[in-house]
Amino acid sequence: MIQSIIRYMHGYVKIRVEGYSPERFLNLCSYHQIYIWGLTPCGNAYEMYMSLKGFRKLRPIVRKTHTRIVLILRVGLPFFIHKYRKRKLFFLSLLLCLGLLYLYSSFIWDIHFEGNEKWTNETLLEFLETKEVSPHMLKSKVDCAQIVKDIRKEYDDIVWVSASIDGSRLRIQIKENEDTFREEEDTGGDQEETKQPTDLIAAKDGVITSIITRSGVPQVHVGDTVSKGDVLVSGRVEVVSDSLEVVGYQYQKSDADIFADTQMHYEDTISTKYKKKYYEKSQKNLYYVKIGSWLLSGGTLKNNYKEWELHTSEHQLKLGESFYLPISYGRKVVKSYNSKEKTHTKEELQKELSENFEQFSKKLQEKGIQIKENSVKIHIDQNAATAVGELFLNESITEEANTEIIEIERNEQDESVRTDD
Amino acid sequence: MGKEKENERLKERLASAASMPKDVVLGAAVVTIIGAGEVCIENYRGIIEYTDILIRVQTKGYQIKLQGKNLQIEYYTNDEMKITGKIVSLEYCK
Numbered sequence: 001m002i003q004s005i006i007r008y009m010h011g012y013v014k015i016r017v018e019g020y021s022p023e024r025f026l027n028l029c030s031y032h033q034i035y036i037w038g039l040t041p042c043g044n045a046y047e048m049y050m051s052l053k054g055f056r057k058l059r060p061i062v063r064k065t066h067t068r069i070v071l072i073l074r075v076g077l078p079f080f081i082h083k084y085r086k087r088k089l090f091f092l093s094l095l096l097c098l099g100l101l102y103l104y105s106s107f108i109w110d111i112h113f114e115g116n117e118k119w120t121n122e123t124l125l126e127f128l129e130t131k132e133v134s135p136h137m138l139k140s141k142v143d144c145a146q147i148v149k150d151i152r153k154e155y156d157d158i159v160w161v162s163a164s165i166d167g168s169r170l171r172i173q174i175k176e177n178e179d180t181f182r183e184e185e186d187t188g189g190d191q192e193e194t195k196q197p198t199d200l201i202a203a204k205d206g207v208i209t210s211i212i213t214r215s216g217v218p219q220v221h222v223g224d225t226v227s228k229g230d231v232l233v234s235g236r237v238e239v240v241s242d243s244l245e246v247v248g249y250q251y252q253k254s255d256a257d258i259f260a261d262t263q264m265h266y267e268d269t270i271s272t273k274y275k276k277k278y279y280e281k282s283q284k285n286l287y288y289v290k291i292g293s294w295l296l297s298g299g300t301l302k303n304n305y306k307e308w309e310l311h312t313s314e315h316q317l318k319l320g321e322s323f324y325l326p327i328s329y330g331r332k333v334v335k336s337y338n339s340k341e342k343t344h345t346k347e348e349l350q351k352e353l354s355e356n357f358e359q360f361s362k363k364l365q366e367k368g369i370q371i372k373e374n375s376v377k378i379h380i381d382q383n384a385a386t387a388v389g390e391l392f393l394n395e396s397i398t399e400e401a402n403t404e405i406i407e408i409e410r411n412e413q414d415e416s417v418r419t420d421d
Numbered sequence: 422m423g424k425e426k427e428n429e430r431l432k433e434r435l436a437s438a439a440s441m442p443k444d445v446v447l448g449a450a451v452v453t454i455i456g457a458g459e460v461c462i463e464n465y466r467g468i469i470e471y472t473d474i475l476i477r478v479q480t481k482g483y484q485i486k487l488q489g490k491n492l493q494i495e496y497y498t499n500d501e502m503k504i505t506g507k508i509v510s511l512e513y514c515k
Contacts, residue, residue: 027467030499039494041472048497 011052011076014038018045019067028061029054052078108137110169110320118176119155125322127154133170135323142170169320196402197235197251202226203399206260216254226397232258235403251403258398264391266376268356269384272344277337286332290314305336349385353378357387369395450480454511460487460504468497476504486512 017025022045029036034054040047050058062069084090111128113121128134131150133142144163151161151174160175200216205227208220216233220226233256239248282305288297301310314330344352361371376389429447436446443449444464453461462478462485469477469484471494476487492506 023468023471026471026497030467030497033499035496035498036494037496039471039497046471 007051008076011074011078012049013052013055013071013075014047014049014073015055016042016045016047016070016072017067018070019065021065022046022067025061025065025067028065029058032057032061034058047072052076105168106139108139108142108165108168108170109135109323111135111322112166112169112171112320113174114171115174116158116176118157119174121322124151124172124174127151135320139165139168147172196253197405198253198400199231199235199403200233200254200256200258200398201401202228202230202232202260202397204228204260204262204395204397206262206397208232208258208260209394210257210259212257214255215252216256218256220258226260231401232256232398236406249406251405254400254403256398257396259394260397261372262393262395262397264393266357266360266374266387266389266391268353268360268387270349270352270356271384272349272380272382273341274344275339276342277339279335279337282336284334287330288332289329290327292326301332301334303334303336305334307339308334308336310334344385346380349380350378353385353387364393367395369393448481450478450485452485452511454508457508458505460508460511461501462504463501465502468502473506478502483513483515486510486514488512 019025026036026039026046029050034050034057036048036050036054038047038049058069111125111134113124116124125134128147128150131147133147142165144165147163147170148161151158151172157177158174159177160173162173164171164173206225208222208224208226211218211220211222211232213233216235217237218233219231226232233254235252235254237250237252238246239250241247284299284301284303286297286299286301288295290296311333312330314328316328317325319325357376364371370393371391372394373392374389376387376391378385378387380386432447433443436443444451448464450465451461451463453463455461462480464480465485466479466481469479471477471492473492474488474490476492476494478485478487487504487508488510490507490509492504492508495503495505
């Protein structure tokens, strides 16, 4: 395959050698390093293929061997170019084509992201655009190392980035930190609040069921009833002298898991009546193409329907994955309908309300709140259906608050104590 | 004549003693036959005769006579040639 392409590029000929001793001609050819292939005897003569370069060296050999050469076939690029040498436009456009190919390949046409789950392609693209990295930028202006640095700087939870140019595509591989949220909270809290002492206070009324203190002084016990705003763990640790007097305070950030039984009121009301839409067959379509600010549309939306809905869908054209063109097309549809008021049946209402409640419980459980008991009941009136009741929960009720600092007062007392001694 | 033969014999013994390739030292022809349809000849001097049923190739000291049907020389260079076609016999003659 490759050989035949090379032969075509260089050009070759098919010749017939006639005469007294064609064998001598062949031997001389091989002696002069002229490559011959496809040699076939043809009566008294031989037919063979020979490269154009070899053919040009043939004259002295022919004279020496007294043979006659007939040129049968000419194949290859040199002959092709010679044949069409007068078609200047063709060669011009060929050159232009090559030039454009070269020019266009010096741009980035596409940005491809891999491994991103939390951060969407669109977000990352927007961010890169602020750093002047976008499709249709010059390839030579891409600084992969800088892109990597920028992304790492902007997004804390992206732990590894690699940017590489893959043809005319910029490939960005990303590794996100999977347990991002917890760490963010922890580290953020640490950095800001190591200086700031905090208490833990109750966010809700409740009865304490378990308490695990990691730092701070617990102010409540299991079984205590607390109300909203009560201090649960104090960030102020007393420093006690030998005579059991308080001589000072140490402040720290309180940390504890405190669970309490709490109560919550639940109410959910839905109407027993609803509007049902009966779509009619009549609708109006409008198709459009938007190029920049220029709009081309076909069809009309004018109507005299009593009640109608408008649906619009639009698609923007893009090259590859991320090179959006300023061309979009879409369709607008006006659908007419009739509406009638209907009433839900009792079963439907019950089903919907219990589904809503289940959804609500699920959300609570996702937050780590346990539902121990509930007294939610469904009441159905003529106009509305209601689910009302109390939920008995077990949840973490801690909330951070700044510790009251009362150091100065104590310091004065300390001094007086010392003088007494 | 006798001297030349002796020389040749000495060369051969030397080549086999030093385990050197004979095609290089003695200029012996290398004939590779693949199946019954392809022959490769290296180290030859030239073609003496070529028709589609008989090819005679001159090598150093002897001739190779190849008989067959539809014989064709695929390519032909200074040091190697490839013949395809249905091969019937291959003879070495002085």
